[in-house]
Amino acid sequence: MTNEREKTLQKIAEVLRSAASVLIFPHIRMDGDSLGSAVALARALRAAGKQAWILVAEDIPNNLHFMEGGLSTRDSKVIEQPDVCIAVDCSDAERIEDRKEAFARGKTTVVIDHHVTFDAFAEINLSDGQAAATGELVFELLKHMAAPIDRPIAEALYAAIVTDTGNFQYSNTSAKTHRITAELYASGIDHTAVVVEIYQNVRPQKILLLGAALNDIQMVADGKIALVQVTKEMFRQTGALISESEGIVEMLRSMRGVEVAAVLKEDNDKVRVGLRSKAAVDVAEIAALFGGGGHQGAAGFSSSDDIETTAVRLIEALKKSLLG
């Protein structure tokens, strides 16, 4: 595997080195890892005198805008026939969605990803489930390409790693993550500035929603279950978007004594449910009961029942699981 991995990295490096034009594809609903990896690649390729663009089909999220640097475009014809099309942080072709055709126009297609489940959809596929972020793999790729890592490249890779590891807290973080980060510091990154852009740029509406949600916590089963129902009314009153309810469930889990946290959100005619656990409960199993899925510690599902009914059924299932 390791040998295979090195060979594939080497091959991708060679393909990129001999290319004159490269089109880069971050995944839909792009995050820091996806965009950071794309930006680092685009900058390195341009610095080597190549034509390089990041093809997107949506707005750059506000807190990631600082690194975009005019490298992205929505024009799929920005390069008529790219020598290489490379998808970053994409576990399957659905992650590039409407840009699949544009991707296929590449004379060579490549994908670099770090998800555990991976559907090889390009000609050259690198997937390393051990990497904490695709940014780690791009760092290695740039080394293979002997591409200089200047400050903007290092800051994009730092943003990629920081966002995909939850500030080095998630279990995917490794010694390698920290070694790479130490090397990024050597390129003169202003890590505080990056942190301010990424984390201190929250829409006030999101903070208001957090306040409303935390004011309405249900504690069940002697405080082992913490649950919040985020209603349409809360979204309306705070002006927050459904995506801005992220983070509430982790806040609930952080409470002492809580084994499982659940956040139920009213989204049109569905109820979307996020689950997080410490150790006692496998929330992927719970989510599966409701037709959803995920990991032992983080899972979710959608329900067509109303939010109250969903809460009652969920609490019942969680209690059963807690009692063993």
Added chain:
Amino acid sequence: MTNEREKTLQKIAEVLRSAASVLIFPHIRMDGDSLGSAVALARALRAAGKQAWILVAEDIPNNLHFMEGGLSTRDSKVIEQPDVCIAVDCSDAERIEDRKEAFARGKTTVVIDHHVTFDAFAEINLSDGQAAATGELVFELLKHMAAPIDRPIAEALYAAIVTDTGNFQYSNTSAKTHRITAELYASGIDHTAVVVEIYQNVRPQKILLLGAALNDIQMVADGKIALVQVTKEMFRQTGALISESEGIVEMLRSMRGVEVAAVLKEDNDKVRVGLRSKAAVDVAEIAALFGGGGHQGAAGFSSSDDIETTAVRLIEALKKSLLG
């Protein structure tokens, strides 16, 4: 300086190597860095066959209890006359408060610290304002002592670094911080378990207080100032302690457009005020106007006015500063 620093580290290593008994002093209101550094030292010294204890005068904070391992005592006579008394993470003697007498009983006294302002109060003093945590210095000290860094030692040092850098986000974090952390991983730390203990162990009352506070945000000066008044009534209703209002001010600052965040807390007959800024305002200057102090980005003061009056005066001062 660097040479001086190395010599001092070497000297402390020698003093500890030749000691048979060592008493270790974390600072009052101990935090992860202070206790983590003390635990790592105590474990390494015991592993080398020495008598070693951590002398405390207060309860171990609940979220740090996991690493204590029976190494701490309140009995200042646990070692009659220690060969070495060593204070960790203490910038001056006031930080060991009532344990000063016990400290002075050491045949040799040592202090290791990383604060920028430092009052050398021992015979051998090591202060390195460049270090992100005293845990970094203890890591280096153990290397100088050729002490093996086993998993419990590595986890204590990891806890020290993580808490004093705010998960590697604060500006004190350096390439060295990440290099040391990578080495701690090599000792087999379970970083996820440490993170759960430290951060997912919050009293529910604190989360309830956060909810109440975020439900009552005042936005002033076109959203450049975010302010919350945490009243006695809120503390009563949520059951939270005054210390559990920490973190609210950072949450306010995280909002897009906010340049200064202020949290005012009613504490007996005082109002305690915490200030945080992004870049536009020097909050240390503002705090100084009210008899307080701090840094450019984080400062505070106490007021004898009531909370409403304090808010009005503060907002006035902040507006003046924002207008330049």
